[in-house]
Amino acid sequence: xxxxxxxxxxxxxxxxxxxxxxxxxxxxxxxxxxxxxxxxxxxxxxxxxxxxxxxxxxxxxxxxxxxxxxxxxxxxxxxxxxxxxxxxxxxxxxxxxxxxxxxxxxxxxxxxxxxxxxxxxxxxxxxxxxxxxxxxxxxxxxxxxxxxxxxxxxxxxxxxxxxxxxxxxxxxxxxxxxxxxxxxxxxxxxxxxxxxxxxxxxxxxxxxxxxxxxxxxxxxxxxxxxxxxxxxxxxxxxxxxxxxxxxxx
Amino acid sequence: xxxxxxxxxxxxxxxxxxxxxxxxxxxxxxxxxxxxxxxxxxxxxxxxxxxxxxxxxxxxxxxxxxxxxxxxxxxxxxxxxxxxxxxxxxxxxxxxxxxxxxxxxxxxxxxxxxxxxxxxxxxxxxxxxxxxxxxxxxxxxxxxxxxxxxxxxxxxxxxxxxxxxxxxxxxxxxxxxxxxxxxxxxxxxxxxxxxxxxxxxxxxxxxxxxxxxxxxxxxxxxxxxxxxxxxxxxxxxxxxxxxxxxxxxxxxxxxxxxxxxxxxxxxxxxxxxxxxxxxxxxxxxxxxxx
Ligand SMILES: Nc1ncnc2c1ncn2[C@@H]1O[C@H](COP(=O)(O)OP(=O)(O)OP(=O)(O)O)[C@@H](O)[C@H]1O
Ligand SMILES: [Mg+2]
Numbered sequence: 001x002x003x004x005x006x007x008x009x010x011x012x013x014x015x016x017x018x019x020x021x022x023x024x025x026x027x028x029x030x031x032x033x034x035x036x037x038x039x040x041x042x043x044x045x046x047x048x049x050x051x052x053x054x055x056x057x058x059x060x061x062x063x064x065x066x067x068x069x070x071x072x073x074x075x076x077x078x079x080x081x082x083x084x085x086x087x088x089x090x091x092x093x094x095x096x097x098x099x100x101x102x103x104x105x106x107x108x109x110x111x112x113x114x115x116x117x118x119x120x121x122x123x124x125x126x127x128x129x130x131x132x133x134x135x136x137x138x139x140x141x142x143x144x145x146x147x148x149x150x151x152x153x154x155x156x157x158x159x160x161x162x163x164x165x166x167x168x169x170x171x172x173x174x175x176x177x178x179x180x181x182x183x184x185x186x187x188x189x190x191x192x193x194x195x196x197x198x199x200x201x202x203x204x205x206x207x208x209x210x211x212x213x214x215x216x217x218x219x220x221x222x223x224x225x226x227x228x229x230x231x232x233x234x235x236x237x238x239x240x241x242x243x244x245x246x247x248x249x
Numbered sequence: 250x251x252x253x254x255x256x257x258x259x260x261x262x263x264x265x266x267x268x269x270x271x272x273x274x275x276x277x278x279x280x281x282x283x284x285x286x287x288x289x290x291x292x293x294x295x296x297x298x299x300x301x302x303x304x305x306x307x308x309x310x311x312x313x314x315x316x317x318x319x320x321x322x323x324x325x326x327x328x329x330x331x332x333x334x335x336x337x338x339x340x341x342x343x344x345x346x347x348x349x350x351x352x353x354x355x356x357x358x359x360x361x362x363x364x365x366x367x368x369x370x371x372x373x374x375x376x377x378x379x380x381x382x383x384x385x386x387x388x389x390x391x392x393x394x395x396x397x398x399x400x401x402x403x404x405x406x407x408x409x410x411x412x413x414x415x416x417x418x419x420x421x422x423x424x425x426x427x428x429x430x431x432x433x434x435x436x437x438x439x440x441x442x443x444x445x446x447x448x449x450x451x452x453x454x455x456x457x458x459x460x461x462x463x464x465x466x467x468x469x470x471x472x473x474x475x476x477x478x479x480x481x482x483x484x485x486x487x488x489x490x491x492x493x494x495x496x497x498x499x500x501x502x503x504x505x506x507x508x509x510x511x512x513x514x515x516x517x518x519x520x521x522x523x524x525x526x527x528x529x530x531x532x533x534x535x536x537x538x539x
Contacts, residue, residue, distance in 0.1 A: 072429075077429070077430060089424040089426045089430060090424065091423040091428075092423055094419070094420070102416065102420050105413070105433055149430075153431070
């Protein structure tokens with residue numbers, strides 16, 4: 001299958017300070033991938049580079065056979081990349097419904113209504129919160145709106161930056177279960193997480209980032225039992241619950 | 250009692266005029282968090298354009314209003330698209346540099362106006378009679394300005410709430426990154442916003458010059474006045490600006506009547522400081538943002 005997303009040895013950073021140093025990988029349609037690594041490893045910067053939020057100094061990003069180099073973020077979104085940035089970036093003074101509808105700004109009225117229906121079936125809790133201002137929602141509710149808003153653009157690829165931040169473990173599990181419902185539609189998902197275990201249980205493949213480079217790459221199931229990964233990112237006792245968790249989900 | 254009622258009515262009407270001169274600044278600040286220091290000069294430019302249209306062609310300020318607004322819309326779009334957008338991209342401190350750029354712009358506009366119109370105070374004699382409502386004498390020009398200000402405030406509010414572009418502008422104000430992630434062209438929205446804010450300043454000038462004489466160097470004072478008003482209302486707050494405008498209008502008219510015009514300016518700033526001491530976020534700060 002041709003790649004949906006491909007990064008060729010990209011370098012990117014902030015004001016001349018390099019962060020990503022030669023990152024390359026590819027993602028096929030329908031694939032799921034977790035990006036894990038310590039604080040400051042460059043996970044957020046990777047997503048920003050894909051979205052054009054930080055400029056790439058070398059290498060290239062391809063989406064659906066198109067080089068993204070000069071495109072501003074909104075054009076990348078319109079090509080079919082959904083983006084839930086760090087900090088969620090909701091519109092706090094607007095209602096849940098308005099936030100969601102803005103996610104389909106480029107769609108027709110009928111498409112927007114159909115997508116809204118679908119997002120509300122994926123996150124049924126949002127149904128009764130429709131009229132509520134986003135600024136007063138709980139963290140978990142806000143995260144549902146953030147993911148829902150990205151889905152409103154009917155993306156072919158969804159990028160999620162730390163969706164589990166600030167959420168109770170049970171809520172994290174709920175969120176990933178909802179994301180699981182999206183699989184099989186052909187949409188690819190790339191999720192960057194501090195919470196390595198949750199992301200790796202969700203995604204089929206994992207890239208472990210260290211200092212702006214890919215240190216380890218492979219099937220999540222295998223890496224979840226890799227001593228190096230457990231020691232560095234999952235912590236003691238990681239193996240057993242991880243294995244049990246895989247059975248459960 | 251009749252005097253008091255007259256003063257209140259006059260104060261409310263002047264409040265409308267102050268609102269008219271601050272709405273554009275409030276819109277731009279609300280969306281971009283940048284104080285356009287050339288705002289007052291845009292007002293003066295609109296006013297002086299109306300003056301020329303009146304002097305040469307006998308056009309009334311009401312006709313000059315849309316023309317001045319259109320001219321400033323074009324200027325505003327060019328400034329945001331050609332200058333401020335580029336500066337904003339130069340992170341960090343893009344906002345601070347933008348502020349300095351608008352400061353420079355204010356000189357450019359003021360000095361260009363000076364070359365065209367000279368330095369004397371000028372005004373348009375328009376709707377200068379008053380009519381009586383019971384014991385209250387209402388100046389026609391003041392009433393016209395105030396009504397237009399209210400209409401404009403309501404129209405802008407409706408535009409921001411109920412149109413797709415308006416909603417996109419509000420989204421950009423609340424999170425530019427979030428808006429871009431929704432596929433909205435944030436750059437273009439900022440250009441439209443700045444152009445609209447400038448157009449509102451230009452239109453305001455075309456009307457207000459019939460009430461208050463302008464000279465080409467009046468811009469700085471008008472910027473401070475408009476900024477005071479939006480800070481009092483709660484920067485970027487829509488209803489807050491309206492409330493603040495009426496509060497300042499009534500305060501000024503009362504102070505002028507009871508204490509004299511020299512004291513009035515001081516009283517206004519005392520009220521401003523007093524409000525900010527007790528409500529640093531402004532009258533309606535944070536709760537009613539666009
Ligand atoms: N806006 C910025 N300006 C300058 N440096 C930055 C900026 N954002 C991040 N960095 C630096 O880039 C490096 C990578 O940061 P990044 O946010 O990509 O890490 P991360 O893997 O997402 O970390 P975390 O798990 O804490 O979210 C860090 O050293 C960070 O200090
Ligand atoms: Mg991060």
